[in-house]
Amino acid sequence: MVYPKADSVGITRTKYFTIQDRILLESGREFGPLQVAYETYGTLNDKKDNAILLLHALTGDAHAAGYHSEEDKKPGWWDDMVGPGKAFDTNKYFVISSNMLGGCSGTTGPCSINPETGRPYGLDFPVITIEDAVKVQKKLIDFLGVKRLIVAGGSMGGMQALEWSIAHADMVEAVIIIASTSRLTAQGIAFNAVGRNAILSDPDFNNGDYYDKEKQPERGLAIARMVGHITYLCEESMHNKFGRRFQDKDKPNFDFNIDFQVESYLEHQGQVFVDRFDANSYLYITKAVDYFDLAQKHGSLKQAFEKTKARFLVMSFTTDWLFPTSQSKEIVQALIKAGKDVSFCEIESPCGHDAFLLEFETQTKIVKSFLAKGAQGE
Amino acid sequence: MVYPKADSVGITRTKYFTIQDRILLESGREFGPLQVAYETYGTLNDKKDNAILLLHALTGDAHAAGYHSEEDKKPGWWDDMVGPGKAFDTNKYFVISSNMLGGCSGTTGPCSINPETGRPYGLDFPVITIEDAVKVQKKLIDFLGVKRLIVAGGSMGGMQALEWSIAHADMVEAVIIIASTSRLTAQGIAFNAVGRNAILSDPDFNNGDYYDKEKQPERGLAIARMVGHITYLCEESMHNKFGRRFQDKDKPNFDFNIDFQVESYLEHQGQVFVDRFDANSYLYITKAVDYFDLAQKHGSLKQAFEKTKARFLVMSFTTDWLFPTSQSKEIVQALIKAGKDVSFCEIESPCGHDAFLLEFETQTKIVKSFLAKGAQGE
Secondary structure (H helix, E strand, C coil), X not given: CCCCCCXXXXXXXXXXXXXXXXXXXXXXXXXXXEEEEEEEECCCCCCCCCEXXXXXXXXXXXXXXXXXXXXXXXXXXXXXHEECCCCEECCCCEEEEECCCCCCCCCCCCCCEECCCCEECHHHCCCCCHHHHHHHHHHHHHHCCCCCEEEEEECHHHHHHHHHHHHCCCCEEEEEEECCCCECCHHHHHHHHHHHHHHHHCHHHHHHXXXXXXXXXXXXXXXXXXXXXXXXXXXXXXXXXXCCCECCCCCCCCCCCCCEHHXXXXXXXXXXXXXXXXXXXXXXXXXXXXXCEHHHHHCCHHHHHCCCCCEEEEEEECCCCCCCHHHHHHHHHHHHHCCCCEEEEEECCCCHHHHHHCCHHHHHHHHHHHHHHHHHHC | CCCCCCCCCCECCCEEEEECCCEXXXXXXXXXXXXXXXXXXXXXXXXXXXXXXXXXXXXXXXXXXXXXXXCCCCCCCCHHHEECCCCEECCCCEEEEECCCCCCCCCCCXXXXXXXXXXXXXXXXCCCCHHHHHHHHHHHHHHCCCCCEEEEEECHHHHHHHHHHHHCCCCEEEEEEECCCCECCHHHHHHHHHHHHHHHHCHHHHHHCCCCCCCCCHHXXXXXXXXXXXXXXXXXXXXXXXXXXXCCCCCCCCCCCCCEHHHHHHHHHHHHHHHHCCHHHHHHHHHHHHHCEHHHHHCCHHHHHCCCCCEXXXXXXXXXXXXXXXXXXXXXXXXXXXXXXXXXXXXXXXXXXXXXXXXXXXXXXXXXXXXXXXXXHC
16 A cells, blocks of 8 residues: 555445345346445435445446555555545545446356355346446445435446436436446447457357356457457557557567557556456446447436436546547436536546546546535535 | 449459569568469550559458459459449559458468468468568569559558559559558557457467368457457448347347347458458458558658659548548648648548448549549640
8 A cells, every 4th residue: 555645545445235135127037135345435424415426437346445455556446536635525425336236346246156056147147237236226325324415437337327317316416427428339339249259259258157167268358358448548548658669679570479569558458357357247247338228218318317306517538439528418418408407528638538537637626616516505 | 243334344353473483571581482363454555554553451352343253243342443434444544453462362371372381371471561562562563564553542552552652663653542541550550459369369270270170260350350340430330320229129138149230240240251361361461551650661751752753642531530531641741741742632421441442432533533634644
């Protein structure tokens, strides 16, 4: 652990909550019991109305802020945004972060043990949706005693925040959506499909039943991650980071080993990823992302938002081509048509989609100002 | 064969030319003898100066126009552009098209028999460059007796056309470059790297030695092609073609089979591709594309073009994000700085990079006008 600064939440611990009853999934299947991994930072007030629920992106987990031990080198995934005095100010707010249903970081997912068989679910795990994930989060929020909350998330986290604002309109006071969308583009589905294909084609995938095998579908998962990383960056950021520079030399190899820095970066990202993520979870969660489509479900995006009672902050980034500004504007326009209170900001950034995990300074200013406006209004 | 129209070149035949001597490759290796597959349309004039050499893109072949038999259902890859009265008018020009070195459609490549071993080269085939491919084409052009020529190509074909204009400045009268670049972006390299990774990770790849095996690296090659197709289209064209529509139904599968039309399209493209292309060739040719960098080789793009004596026509497409307009403009600006004669046109198209194989009407007008200007000037 880097010596914790005054604005760090310090040492945190992942806790577990068990849902004993079965949940009716969008697919029609019932599923349960299940476990939810979560962390909290700050204190819930007496009125139980100062909570902020953070929703993670594709491969995130419950560990949003702080360190798990003194030896921990890296803090949680949104540490720059969560802590005393930060955007999500733990002096004021009770901040909650949980691992998504279907994930592989403590919440029940395909790598969890199926109590009926005593073996990991694998592909017996039900196909889930963003709506299902929110259903599970709602159980956690009720368990924690929260009465009203703010929901916030980037990328897939933003999808969940949107779903929260509709499914639990009476509880959600404000919604912060960053680099997100109300539905993936055909191109977005295509990239996810390629990633899934790489996993499904890996001979070590073994129809999802690989947990006790000697080999795991690591190459397939690594390739899926490589494709992902191309979409999280943008040409501008790749040009700035790597250009056409060769790796550790100034000449081509003239073979099929790694030649260019950008190849080395992708290879590294793929390798690091297989150590921390489960191939089956990647299948399930990308599928949930593909399925999410508020307009299709509710008739139109405007109709989808008619029930919400929340204030909205929508942010996008100029170089994000995966969840482009045009998609954020679609959300904003539908909210305006539905007569809702919405603030929108497109942030100039060279970082592509990844900007929501990098552009803390600007995000912090905008989020703080948005949250302060709410506090004044109360 | 569809009943040939008056503007078709009709039945054509792929011919073969053998280069007996060895060629010094950019890597420093010598290679040969080798065979070149080529087709010609129209007649070479007495002055031997009415030739147009067409250069194909990544997975093209020598069969640019016409049909191979009465039963042939599909004509050559640029049939709409080549024929009597067409953009490349075979009444006026002697049009030549050859399969690229390293390819798998008749020109020597990794699937060809290595005379030293009596078995296919596989990964013993030397790593080649765009410059090497042009060296081989030059031997063919000399063999055909051509003295002066026009070179034209889209995408990777444009790279070869650029190289022709520099390496054989005295022979090249005009250059037509469509949806191309003088060097791939970092993002472009990244996409190629993912494709190669998919092939290299396929257990049936067997270090490139799979030709006599029961199984071929078909899944890896199919995934590489899927990634490619995402980059050949654009979000606009994917939206128009598929949107978020499900395949043959209006509900999700809730499993990992094909759900969306765009998934079905990619799967189909992958499947069709493995029947006509060789995985090793895909490795070698994408590598050649990655390496091509005129500015790096010549000091600057302006310096690269100083030797050329040709007129240039550069075309790009508004929705091409693989070889975007900005890269065509880089070529144009360098040509202007070098004092060369250059025409530039950005064509409005919703078809992405693939537009050079689709937008015939506009391309034909522009190419005809460009070629007519040259004929007047003579």
